[in-house]
Every structure is written in structure tokens, then in C-alpha cells.
Amino acid sequence: MNAFQAILIIVGRGSADRVMQIAHENGAKGGTIVPCRGTGHHDSHELLYTALDSERELIVIVTPGDLTKQVAYAINEALALDEPGNGLLMTLELDEVKGLLM
Amino acid sequence: MDTPEIAPFSLIAVIVQRGIGSKVVSFSKDHGSSGGTIIHAYGTASRRWLKALRLDNISRDLVLMLVRDNCEEKLLDALSDYLHLGDSNTGIAFSLPVSHVLGTKKLSFDTEVTCAPPDADEAVDYYAVFSIVRDLDREDAVEKIRSTGAPGGTYIDAFGSADMSRLIFNMPSFSEKSIIVTIASHAKAREITEVLSRFLKIDEPGNGIIFAVPVHRVRGIAKEGELVI
């Protein structure tokens, strides 16, 4: 267990704002949003042999260890990530962290 | 943290030429991945004359895939063969250990792919350094990273968190950010974070954040310490 974690959340386009809000309410100081596209396993659907990927947003939030669990679970609950198809959340253990505002 | 869901997962990141991303995802689906997320990224060439002519940004796809730990090595090796990662200028693939995962219900892993557990842990001394900087600082930041002898990096366009105190037409404003991803040895990673945090005055609010994640396995580094991308 390191001192800091990065929480990565992948949700459908338009939900990033909500994720950031929940994270903020639970003590996270900031985050970064990356527009991206996702392709699932059986979701491959095509139009004229061209794949149509769905639009997603990847959100990166760095939190100190004592906050990670709270933020992660709050987001999990608020966006109902346990419900199928709503998104995905993972945490990475960080070694060096600079610039995180406390 | 006593979380019940200790995930036997790894996050695999692949950086390839723009347009290949979808192929990487569909290839990986046959090798234990459940799907992937593709991000538009840009490589930064280091040749001086390319920089002078502003021809140094090369379009890339950054692919992120969550896989079960026991498939990780097999997938990386398969990708390495498929994408010829050993050759120069093809790409790079690396894996990061994931500590927890929530919301995996939607992931359906192909049960027919059986993965043998990896033989032995590779002793990899690489770190993935993620520098989230203001878009304006990006070029300087890449220069600084290069000054340590690291190969520069791949960057993606992103948005900084909402500034609730400043509303634009009743909406919180987002600032333009860049995330620079650099793979470097442990010592170099430390040097990069030091140099960058000094240069960016990182402890002042709004100037960015830098973090390093130990890389589990990596493919596409030709010689010791030299990245081909």
C-alpha cells in the first residue's frame, strides 16, 4: 500500500462532469479528463464494415491513500458502476507524486 | 486497504501509429482482453530540424486494456509479435499493475482463452511517468524531459478539473491540459520528476501534477534504456 493512488475511471461521454463533482465532494482536489473511445467485446457493431466505437471519457484523479477508498466507492455508487455497462474504475499504486495539493 | 476486491488485473497500454488502435483492440480480444479504450495521442520526434520546422508531432493511438493478470504476459508477447514491437518506430506496449477494480461486471472475458500463469516475474526496472501539465507548458516540459536523456514522450490532450469559482455562461470552466507519458528507468524517472517539478513550480496550484507508476512488463524497447518510439 503506497501513499498515493491514481484512480482511473472510464465512463460514457457526458458523465465526466458528474464524476468530478462526486470526487470533489469527497475531498479530491482535482482531476483530468481525457476524451477517448471504447470498444467492448461483443459490442462490435459495424456500418458498411466500419466499426462504430462509443464515445467515452477517461478521468484520472490522484488521491492520497487515506482518501482513495472513499472517493472510489463514492464514484462507484453515484454512477452505479456495478450496474452493467455504466463504466469501469481502477486504481494504480503510485511511487513518486509531485504537485498534489493537500 | 482491506478492500475485498483485490483485483487480479493488469492495465496494458499500447502506443502505436494512428489508426492501428482498433486493430490492436480486436487482436487483443482473441488473447484475453475484454475490450479497450483508444485515445488520440501524439509522439514527439526529437530530431532538431523536424522541431525547427514544427513537424515533430506524430499522430499515435494510445490503447488501454484491462486484462486478468494471468493473461498479461501472453498478451504482451502476442502484441509484440503482431505489431513487430522489436523493430524501430513501430510502437511500445507495457503493463501496469492495478490494485483495485470496480465495475468489472460489464467486462466479459472470453472464457475460451486460457492463459497459463507467467513463468517468472521479469525484473523490469522501468517506470511510466505521467506528467499532467498545462497545455501551454507542454513543449517546454517535453524539452525538460529530454534534457535528462529520456526519449521525450507521448502526449494526449486533456482537460483539467472544473474551476467552480469561475463560471462561463453558468458552466464551470475547464482548462486545457496535456498528459505526457514517458517510460524511463527508475533513476531516470526520479530525475524527470525532480527536473519537471522544479521547472513547472509544481507545488503552486494549477501548475500540474506528476506521478510515476512502476511498469510490470514492457515490450518495444530495443536496447537497454532506449525507447524505439
Place this chain on the structure above:
Amino acid sequence: MGALNEKLKEVTMAVLPVTVLVLILHFTALTPLTNAELIRFLIGAAFLIFGLALFLLGVDLGATPIGKASGYILVRTNKLGIVLAGGFILGLLITVAEPDLAILADQIALITRGVLGRWQVIIFVSVGVGLLVMFAFLRIIKRLSLRLIIYISYGIILLLSIFVPQAFHAFAFDASGATTGAITVPFMLALAIGTSRYRAHQEKDAAASFGMVGLASAGAIIGLLVKGVLSSFADFSAEHIVETVVGDQILPFFWREFLHSAYEGALSLMPLAVVLLIIQVTKSRLRMRAVIRVAIGLAYCMFGLVIFMTGVKAGFMPAGQKVGGMLAGMGYDWLLIVAGFFIGMLTILAEPAVHVLTKQIELETAGNVPRRLVLIFLSAGVSISIVLSMLRIMIPGLKLWHILLPCYVIIMILTHFTPELFIGIAYDSGGVASGPMTATFILAFAKGAASQTDGADVILDGFGVIALVAMTPLIALQLLGLLHKVRMRRLEKKQLARLAAADSEKETT
């Protein structure tokens, strides 16, 4: 070669098809070109590839950042008045300097015997564009429906066009093609993206980022129609514009076209340089490093455009005219139609703004609307418009409005059902399709065909081509939107069903 290499690859794939098509026509002896023509055409193709690659690189480095920055800076003032005024001024400024509009204005002045003066045309069209760009800004900020604004603007167009002489319709629709030039389109696309950026994270799709170019085209039509209603005409004189005789010269011809294109290129880039200067005197000025990057980008844009236009005018345009004339002269109607179909389909791939638009669509929708699909539908649309143009040349009784009116009725009906994102994409591609390649190569082909057909009017039939090329993409891309909607809906259903099945399975075990 880094980024340039990347662009060269992309562009070669776009320019080769039409080049090969003309070569096939040449070598199968259907339309043999003279040696000088063939050499000019091949040099032209090389100019096209290199020029287009350089231009697109410049758009990425220069035009797009300026457009995004100006939109973003305006929005950040948080004052609606400033945003709207800024939109009006930007739309006006970029249109006034558009070289294609100047050429069109000259032609109109000539044909109407000076009833419509050159500057009157330019000013009315520019004000029209400015006003509609302003509405595009208003729509982004007030979240108005694009559908509604389009219905209103096309309603106005329909109303106005009742009160002007028939031949005037072709001018008006041609003006929409002329104002959406190679530089204007990338700038406006970026402007819309920069303006809507501030609320990108609350939106389910990128609908707010598209539609500005389409509205600007409508603005040009409205501007000219208003001028037409205010003026009274005696008669149009279809004086033939004197074509310069080219002969067998190669290098002098290229040189002359180069000088001409250099002047036009510099003129059309002027507004962007002015905007950059304005940005630099405001509080939100860019850093020196960014300014240098943008300036280099603008230089690439200009040189690229100049090289491209030289290649088009000196190499492609004469070849197009020759091919069109020879095909029409053979007396087989079907041959002209088939050739027109393929020329339309392949030429559009080499249109500069098409590359910019399809790339922006792919970036803004994160790949949900793939570039390939947009290109397929755009190609199909344009090829049909050339077929219609050929029919018009062959059948003297077929008037432009006989085609435009029913098609626009279909377009308006489609607009009712198309998702907002695709409405924006469709109307934008209408403006994009009628770019410099269409205005030169395809137009030359049509004029060549008209000159060899009895009963066809070279000038008036020529004018209609642009109107048709700007129209058919609206149908094609909205159809793509409907297909896309159906597909995505089916996918959602399938996904839910699969997940539900997986869930019940888990519960039983």
C-alpha cells in the same frame, strides 16, 4: 520526415484515384490528351499532393489553433454581447477576404451588366455570413436547436427566392460555395469547436461543435438573395468569359497560375493573421512559442494552398475541360453520365476542406463517427450531383429549380428525423464539398461538356453545378445519420439484453 510524411501518405491516397481515372480515360483513347496537356496534368497531380499535404499540416499548426483560440477567448469573456459581436465580425472579416467570392462577384457584375456591383455583392454576402455565424454562436451558448435555425434560414431562402429572377438562384447558391473556401472552412470548424469547448463535458455528443459552416453557407445565400430582391433587373447577358488560350506551353503557364494563386492565397490568409494580431493585444495573448508555431503553420497553409491551386489550375482544370468536352462530343449520353459519376466520386477525395472536416468529426466524436463512413457518403452524394449536372446539360428543359426544389423538400424532411449531430455534419459538408477542387476541376469538366452539347448554356449550366454539389451531401450525410441512429439503438438493445442474460445466469449459479 515526421508529420509531413504522415500527411503525404494520407494525401497521396486521396489524389491518386482521380489522377488514375483521367489517365485511364487517356490511355483507353476515350479522351486522349496532347503530350503537353498530359505533362501539365501529371505535374499538376504532383503539385496537388505536395501542396495539399503542406496545407493540411498548416491547418493543424496554424488555422485550427487560431480558430479554437478565438472562439474560446470570446466565450471566456462571459458576455453574450461580446461573443455575438465577435462572431459577426469574424464571419464578416473572413468572407470579405475570400478570393473565390471576389471572382464570383466579378462574374455576377459582368453578367448582370453592372446592376449588381462587385463590392455590393461582396458586402451583402459577407454581412449575410456574419449574421448567420452570429446565430451559430447564439445557438451554441443558448443551446438552441440547430434544426430550428436551419428551418428558419431555409424558410427565408425559399421566401426570398420567389421574388428574384430564376437565373439569380444559381448565383445565390454559387455564393454559398464561394464563401466556404479552403481557409474559411477549417477556421470556422475550429471556431465552433473552440466556442463549444466550455461545455463539452456535459454533452452526450459533439452536436454543438458542428453546423457553423452550414449556417455560414446559408448566410451567403440569404445575403445575395436580399440584394437580388432589392435590385431590379432588365435582363441577363450571357456573355462568354474569354478563356485564355494555353497552347503547348508548360512552365510559363504554371508560372502565371502560380503568381495568381500566390496573390489569392495571401489574401485569404490575411484575416487569420489579423485575428492573431488581435488576440495578441488582448489579455489572453498566446505565448511567443505558440505564436511562432501558429505563424509557421500559417506560412505552411499559404504555401501549400498556393502550390495546390497552381497544380489545380494549370494541370487539372484544362484537363477537366478537355475530358468533359471530348466525352460530350462522342455522342454517347451514358458515357458522360458514367464518367461524371466517377469524376465526382473521386475528385471530392482531393478537396482540401474535406480532409479537415472528416478529421475534426473523427476527433470530436472520438471515432464514433469514423472518417471512412463520412467519406463514403460524401463521395456518393457528390457523384450523384455530377450525374444530375450532366442530365441538366443534356436536357435543356430541365431547370435548376426543378432539381433543387424537390431535393430541398426531401432535405427538410430528413432534417426533422436526423440527430442534431448529423444535421451539423451534413450541413457543414455541404459547404465543404463545394471547395476549390469542385470550383475548378469539376466545373471545368461540366463547362467542357456543356460547350460540346447543343442547347446547353456554358455559363448558366456551369453555375448550377456548385449548387448541386453543395446540396447532395445534405441528403447523403443525413441518411448516414439515420443509419447511425438505428445502428446505435440496436446496439444498446443488444448490450442490455446480453447483460441481463449474464446477470440472470450469475444469479442461478
